[in-house]
Amino acid sequence: MRLEVEGLEVAYGPVRALHGVSLWVDPGEIVAVIGANGAGKSTLLRAISGLLRPRAGRIWFDGQEITGWPPERIVARGLVHIPERRQLFASMSVEDNLRLGAYLRLRRGERKGVEEDLERVYEIFPRLKERRRQLAGTLSGGEQQMLAIGRGLMARPRMLLLDEPSLGLAPLLVRELFRIIVALREQGLTLLLVEQNARQALRVADRAYVMETGRIVREGPAAALLKDPALQVAYLGGPAPCRIPEPPSAEVLSYARLTRAAAPGDATVGEHGNRGDDAGG
Numbered sequence: 001m002r003l004e005v006e007g008l009e010v011a012y013g014p015v016r017a018l019h020g021v022s023l024w025v026d027p028g029e030i031v032a033v034i035g036a037n038g039a040g041k042s043t044l045l046r047a048i049s050g051l052l053r054p055r056a057g058r059i060w061f062d063g064q065e066i067t068g069w070p071p072e073r074i075v076a077r078g079l080v081h082i083p084e085r086r087q088l089f090a091s092m093s094v095e096d097n098l099r100l101g102a103y104l105r106l107r108r109g110e111r112k113g114v115e116e117d118l119e120r121v122y123e124i125f126p127r128l129k130e131r132r133r134q135l136a137g138t139l140s141g142g143e144q145q146m147l148a149i150g151r152g153l154m155a156r157p158r159m160l161l162l163d164e165p166s167l168g169l170a171p172l173l174v175r176e177l178f179r180i181i182v183a184l185r186e187q188g189l190t191l192l193l194v195e196q197n198a199r200q201a202l203r204v205a206d207r208a209y210v211m212e213t214g215r216i217v218r219e220g221p222a223a224a225l226l227k228d229p230a231l232q233v234a235y236l237g238g239p240a241p242c243r244i245p246e247p248p249s250a251e252v253l254s255y256a257r258l259t260r261a262a263a264p265g266d267a268t269v270g271e272h273g274n275r276g277d278d279a280g281g
């Protein structure tokens with residue numbers, strides 16, 4: 001089930017988000033799309049899965065042109081999109097969320113197959129089995145991501161479009177997630193993986209594309225991109241790990257202001273503006 005995208009153009013009203021994007025994914029591959037926030041990665045996946053209608057360009061999946069098809073018809077062909085931010089039903093149980101992933105099949109009366117798939121998803125994610133009756137909204141971020149993937153698997157995909165699955169996960173869970181992604185490929189799935197976590201994505205991918213402002217600006221084998229000096233500076237945090245501290249939150253800033261106001265010796269410092277560490281005003 002090869003996916004091929006050619007010259008895709010997508011706009012949100014007057015805002016053009018994709019400018020002639022072309023790519024392909026061969027059966028059994030993990031292909032990564034990396035790029036900064038706002039580059040157009042999610043837009044690309046939404047256009048492929050039929051949630052957005054492209055202004056121009058064509059999409060083929062498994063030998064058929066699917067451009068302009070409604071999302072349900074694309075899902076039924078086995079191309080399943082797992083969106084950014086998971087979009088689970090918080091007030092429904094884990095198991096009901098999973099069953100929803102198979103709703104097209106339940107509608108066709110494939111009850112037995114769906115029950116088998118539920119067991120298969122629980123094998124991949126034993127934690128979800130333990131929590132099958134728990135409400136999805138009470139799961140941790142990592143568990144919610146596993147549930148989102150599990151729900152996608154319930155549609156019996158042949159290819160998964162994964163949007164930022166590692167977003168907001170602790171490092172240990174990120175590693176587990178990428179292990180699962182590799183395991184899914186070993187079970188015969190093809191994956192198109194969108195990530196801001198470029199280093200991890202390139203480590204598991206066969207090939208990758210780099211997006212900037214709605215265009216593909218680089219492509220090649222993931223191993224080669226991982227070693228590319230220009231990419232290391234722009235997307236991989238430089239050759240040596242480097243950490244930029246987070247700016248203080250509004251709460252910390254207002255707390256700092258309060259404590260300064262309470263300390264008489266410090267109260268005038270801001271007015272003279274002679275201390276570099278005073279950001280208040």
Ligand SMILES: Nc1ncnc2c1ncn2[C@@H]1O[C@H](COP(=O)(O)OP(=O)(O)O)[C@@H](O)[C@H]1O
Pocket residue numbers: 012015016017035036037038039040041042043044
């Ligand atoms: N619903 C929307 N309406 C208008 N503009 C949007 C919408 N979604 C995304 N955009 C714009 O399209 C561009 C690409 O966004 P997106 O595909 O979300 O990027 P990424 O997933 O790489 O962060 C950005 O400039 C973004 O502001």
Ligand SMILES: [Mg+2]
Pocket residue numbers: 041042043084163164
């Ligand atoms: Mg996105």
